[in-house]
Amino acid sequence: MAPRKFFVGGNWKCNGTGDDVKKIVTVLNEAEVPSEDAVEVVVSPPFVFLQQATGLLRPDFAVAAQNCWVRKGGAFTGEISAEMLVNLQVPWVILGHSERRALLNESSDFVADKVAYALAQGLKVIACIGETLEQREAGTTMEVVAAQTKAIAEKISDWTNVVLTYEPVWAIGTGKVHDGLRKWLQANVGPAVAESTRIIYGGSVNGANCKELAAQPDLDGFLVGGASLKPEFVDIIKSATVKSASA
Numbered sequence: 001m002a003p004r005k006f007f008v009g010g011n012w013k014c015n016g017t018g019d020d021v022k023k024i025v026t027v028l029n030e031a032e033v034p035s036e037d038a039v040e041v042v043v044s045p046p047f048v049f050l051q052q053a054t055g056l057l058r059p060d061f062a063v064a065a066q067n068c069w070v071r072k073g074g075a076f077t078g079e080i081s082a083e084m085l086v087n088l089q090v091p092w093v094i095l096g097h098s099e100r101r102a103l104l105n106e107s108s109d110f111v112a113d114k115v116a117y118a119l120a121q122g123l124k125v126i127a128c129i130g131e132t133l134e135q136r137e138a139g140t141t142m143e144v145v146a147a148q149t150k151a152i153a154e155k156i157s158d159w160t161n162v163v164l165t166y167e168p169v170w171a172i173g174t175g176k177v178h179d180g181l182r183k184w185l186q187a188n189v190g191p192a193v194a195e196s197t198r199i200i201y202g203g204s205v206n207g208a209n210c211k212e213l214a215a216q217p218d219l220d221g222f223l224v225g226g227a228s229l230k231p232e233f234v235d236i237i238k239s240a241t242v243k244s245a246s247a
């Protein structure tokens with residue numbers, strides 16, 4: 001089976017202006033980074049800047065939307081459907097981000113329905129899971145992330161276009177949950193899916209800590225928030241070489 005390609009996502013969240021998009025994309029376009037064979041780079045601007053970013057961005061980098069509606073579009077004011085993203089040729093979507101789970105009460109079932117629907121429309125999905133600090137302190141981390149993954153596993157059969165993102169803000173650098181998640185996939189979905197699915201990490205990844213994090217055995221990349229708006233995002237992309245060197 002082909003090795004899992006390192007994945008670096010930049011989640012711009014609800015930040016920026018059209019001018020900021022130009023600035024960030026210029027830095028990315030001028031950057032010398034490892035080849036497409038070594039790293040997959042996906043940046044995620046707010047919906048309103050998706051087309052602008054797509055038009056300006058180098059062809060070896062892709063874009064992701066930060067969310068989409070759970071079903072076919074229609075009378076759902078303020079939502080953006082998976083079909084619309086496909087129509088704009090946006091290849092990726094982030095679903096189940098911890099901020100949406102926490103602030104907008106998106107449940108694991110709702111997120112799983114979104115993942116299934118988006119995949120069925122042909123989108124690739126950055127599916128986010130992660131526990132709250134309270135759950136962490138109660139010692140239920142693995143239980144919580146396994147339940148979130150199970151909700152998704154029950155609704156999809158093909159994991160090819162899924163990147164699983166473990167994103168608890170507190171958990172820099174432990175690597176343990178990634179190992180647990182891969183074992184969970186192995187036991188509950190199957191060895192081939194466990195072997196091929198990329199499990200990435202998000203939470204305060206920056207230019208200074210990315211190399212050490214990239215060296216964690218079961219970690220296949222990052223979803224970067226704050227640092228993806230800055231030139232250090234290029235250093236984070238380059239940390240893919242840590243993985244290729246250890247492969």
Ligand SMILES: O=C(CO)COP(=O)(O)O
Pocket residue numbers: 011097167169202203204205223224225226227
């Ligand atoms: O939520 C995140 C990425 O989706 C992580 O954000 P930070 O990298 O700013 O901690």
